[in-house]
Amino acid sequence: MTFHQRLFSLVFFFAAVSIHAQQNVSGRWQGSFDVPGPNGAIQHDTAFLILQQNGTQVTGSAGQNEEKQTPLSDGLFKDGVLTFGLHVRGTTVQFNLNLEGDHLRGTATGLPPDPTAKAAINVARLLDATITSLRDQILAADRQLFDAYNTCNIVQFGRSLSADLEFYHDTTGVTGHDSIVNSLKQRCAEQTKYYRTLDEQSLQIFPVPGYGAMEIGTHRFYEKHPDGSEQLDASPGFANVWRQTPDGWKLTRVLSYGHR
Numbered sequence: 001m002t003f004h005q006r007l008f009s010l011v012f013f014f015a016a017v018s019i020h021a022q023q024n025v026s027g028r029w030q031g032s033f034d035v036p037g038p039n040g041a042i043q044h045d046t047a048f049l050i051l052q053q054n055g056t057q058v059t060g061s062a063g064q065n066e067e068k069q070t071p072l073s074d075g076l077f078k079d080g081v082l083t084f085g086l087h088v089r090g091t092t093v094q095f096n097l098n099l100e101g102d103h104l105r106g107t108a109t110g111l112p113p114d115p116t117a118k119a120a121i122n123v124a125r126l127l128d129a130t131i132t133s134l135r136d137q138i139l140a141a142d143r144q145l146f147d148a149y150n151t152c153n154i155v156q157f158g159r160s161l162s163a164d165l166e167f168y169h170d171t172t173g174v175t176g177h178d179s180i181v182n183s184l185k186q187r188c189a190e191q192t193k194y195y196r197t198l199d200e201q202s203l204q205i206f207p208v209p210g211y212g213a214m215e216i217g218t219h220r221f222y223e224k225h226p227d228g229s230e231q232l233d234a235s236p237g238f239a240n241v242w243r244q245t246p247d248g249w250k251l252t253r254v255l256s257y258g259h260r
Contacts (some may be wrong), residue, residue: 024209025077026053028066029104031123034109036258047123049104053077054176062086062095081106088112097121135205138213138242141249142198146219150195157181162243162252170236170257193224194233212249215240218258234259 030241033047050069051060058075062084073092075084082097082104089112097106108119141160148157165177175183187194196219203217221233241253 023232024053024056025051025099025104027051028126029123029125031103031121033064033108033119033121035059035119036117038114047121049123051075051082058084066257067103091115095121097123134207134213137249138215139200139249141242142215142240145251146196146198149184152184154181154185154188157184159247160249160251162245162250165252166253168256169259171259175200191226191241194221195224196221212241212243212252215242 029047029049029051029148029196031047033045035043035045036203037043046064047062048069049060050066051058051072056076056078058077059072060075061071063069070086070088073085073087076082077099080099082095084095084101085092086095086108089095091112093108094108095108096105097104102125103122104125105122106120108121109115109117111117111119113214145157146159147153148160158177161177161180163177167175167179167180169175199218199220203215205216206214208214216237216239218237220234220235222230223233224230236256236258238257239255240251242249243252
């Protein structure tokens with residue numbers, strides 16, 4: 001495979017993973033359900049959705065809170081739009097919601113007693129325990145990787161990388177596991193030392209069902225000279241794909257960009 005083919009394959013992989021991670025409505029959602037009243041007044045209510053997505057099919061339930069839930073019917077998520085029905089007081093209310101980042105926004109029609117009224121829906125994705133746990137796991141794996149980098153622990157550094165690693169650096173191109181490990185060996189042999197810190201505030205982590213997780217953020221690389229002085233070498237952005245294995249999390253795909 002040529003360099004350009006490898007690069008295209010890598011970029012396509014990340015694009016596919018990113019779309020898959022972001023275009024999924026599974027989870028718990030909470031927000032507002034605003035219905036126009038007979039005199040033009042808006043009646044506010046809470047909305048709580050519990051959704052499970054399988055392909056384009058969506059099942060789950062919705063209601064005023066987590067305890068009062070009604071099953072969805074004909075749930076479909078396609079091209080960024082979630083549609084489903086909800087049986088309310090003997091009739092079916094139709095929902096049409098657009099996924100906008102971490103929000104689902106749209107309308108509901110067919111509400112009794114005025115089926116022509118359109119209710120406004122705005123719900124936000126809740127960070128549930130599964131996502132919180134995943135973030136903690138990826139952060140721990142990331143810290144272990146770069147603790148090894150910062151202390152020149154070559155063996156541990158190599159173990160944190162998948163054997164089929166593809167690493168794309170925007171100034172040096174695509175490299176693999178052995179090349180990255182050898183590069184660290186060479187750096188560790190120099191008098192000038194290097195270390196990396198993660199900007200945890202920039203970090204976003206998305207689950208990739210059946211595979212692992214995608215991690216997006218920025219980090220900083222510093223040069224530390226023999227005289228004790230140091231300088232910032234680069235503040236690149238990165239997109240990492242981590243694979244969950246019996247031996248722990250392994251870094252398997254990397255895009256590193258924004259270098260000088």
